[in-house]
Amino acid sequence: MSHTPPFNVLSAAERxxxxxxxxxxxxxxxxxxxxxxxxFRDLCRDSYRQRGFVGLVRLWSYVLTDTVVxxxxxxxxxxxxxxxxxxxxxxxxxxxxxxxxxELGMLLFIINPVFMGQMLTPxxxxxxxxxxxxxxxxxxxxxxxxxxxxxxxxxxxxxxxxAVCGRASRIAWTVLLGPFRSIALNGHRGKGFLFxxxxxxxxxxxxxxxxxxxxxxxxxxxxxxx
Amino acid sequence: xxDLTSEIDELLPLTPTVLHILLALADQERHxxxxxxxxxxxxxxxxxxxxxxxxxxxxxxxxxxxxxxxDERPDPELDDERRRYYRLTVLGRRVxxxxxxxxSALVLVARTKCILGGxxxx
Numbered sequence: 001m002s003h004t005p006p007f008n009v010l011s012a013a014e015r016x017x018x019x020x021x022x023x024x025x026x027x028x029x030x031x032x033x034x035x036x037x038x039x040f041r042d043l044c045r046d047s048y049r050q051r052g053f054v055g056l057v058r059l060w061s062y063v064l065t066d067t068v069v070x071x072x073x074x075x076x077x078x079x080x081x082x083x084x085x086x087x088x089x090x091x092x093x094x095x096x097x098x099x100x101x102x103e104l105g106m107l108l109f110i111i112n113p114v115f116m117g118q119m120l121t122p123x124x125x126x127x128x129x130x131x132x133x134x135x136x137x138x139x140x141x142x143x144x145x146x147x148x149x150x151x152x153x154x155x156x157x158x159x160x161x162x163a164v165c166g167r168a169s170r171i172a173w174t175v176l177l178g179p180f181r182s183i184a185l186n187g188h189r190g191k192g193f194l195f196x197x198x199x200x201x202x203x204x205x206x207x208x209x210x211x212x213x214x215x216x217x218x219x220x221x222x223x224x225x226x
Numbered sequence: 227x228x229d230l231t232s233e234i235d236e237l238l239p240l241t242p243t244v245l246h247i248l249l250a251l252a253d254q255e256r257h258x259x260x261x262x263x264x265x266x267x268x269x270x271x272x273x274x275x276x277x278x279x280x281x282x283x284x285x286x287x288x289x290x291x292x293x294x295x296x297d298e299r300p301d302p303e304l305d306d307e308r309r310r311y312y313r314l315t316v317l318g319r320r321v322x323x324x325x326x327x328x329x330s331a332l333v334l335v336a337r338t339k340c341i342l343g344g345x346x347x348x
């Protein structure tokens with residue numbers, strides 16, 4: 001089946017992609033932005049011709065994932081290559097990315113029991129409860145997998161990490177800290193910063209369990225979960 | 227010669243993305259979209275690269291001197307002049323050949339261990 005792409009659909013998709021390109025580092029965007037945009041335009045035309053709107057939706061689903069993952073990778077490469085000092089904006093962006101699993105986990109674990117406890121009857125809550133729990137695991141799991149991929153990719157040209165961390169502790173530090181490690185290696189923060197981050201990462205989930213745990217127990221006792 | 231061999235050895239094994247891009251450029255120079263189409267055709271739709279993955283890899287392959295930009299246009303009238311064409315360098319071709327030999331040796335091991343069964347034609 002062949003579709004002729006309407007101009008407005010393609011131009012809207014292209015404009016959206018242009019905006020999306022801002023997640024890449026400026027140097028990468030300047031050099032490869034026009035090429036990325038042109039490639040996306042070609043892909044859009046092909047996908048629309050072959051499958052219409054369904055093709056466009058499928059294209060967006062993998063282009064979004066691809067852009068998010070590769071943008072993070074390019075940011076790490078940019079930091080590692082130049083030994084640049086990060087701008088405040090980059091610093092906060094990486095911190096937010098690193099904390100994403102925690103933020104999502106916190107948000108959903110808090111919303112879940114509150115929402116179910118106040119808004120729903122026990123029977124009606126069962127499928128929604130499962131769905132929300134599944135959403136928590138999928139979101140946290142996906143973010144963790146993405147973060148792991150970023151860490152693995154960022155290590156490819158990272159020889160200086162050996163100087164900071166010993167072989168044995170390096171794995172643990174990588175798992176625990178991920179992006180924070182790169183920040184320290186680029187001279188933006190020292191080992192103290194890494195240590196503070198690791199404490200934060202260990203303490204926050206514990207605090208989360210202490211505060212959210214009782215709420216979950218209440219919900220379980222009330223029979224809201226099957 | 228020794229230097230080149232050690233340089234090749236350092237680059238192996240290649241990542242799947244780099245291997246597919248090198249293979250796509252083995253027979254002719256192509257632009258980004260051409261590489262993507264060739265990879266899709268070579269792998270019967272099994273490997274699908276996103277734009278970010280493709281150009282991220284191209285950037286690092288240019289830096290590693292595995293590929294280079296080409297000034298020539300296969301058909302300047304039909305083609306958008308903003309497109310950039312890429313081709314293999316001598317190093318890129320040798321690295322690809324070395325990787326193909328490495329994979330071929332692995333397939334041989336798989337054959338001797340009867341992993342491929344009787345379905346695979348020799």
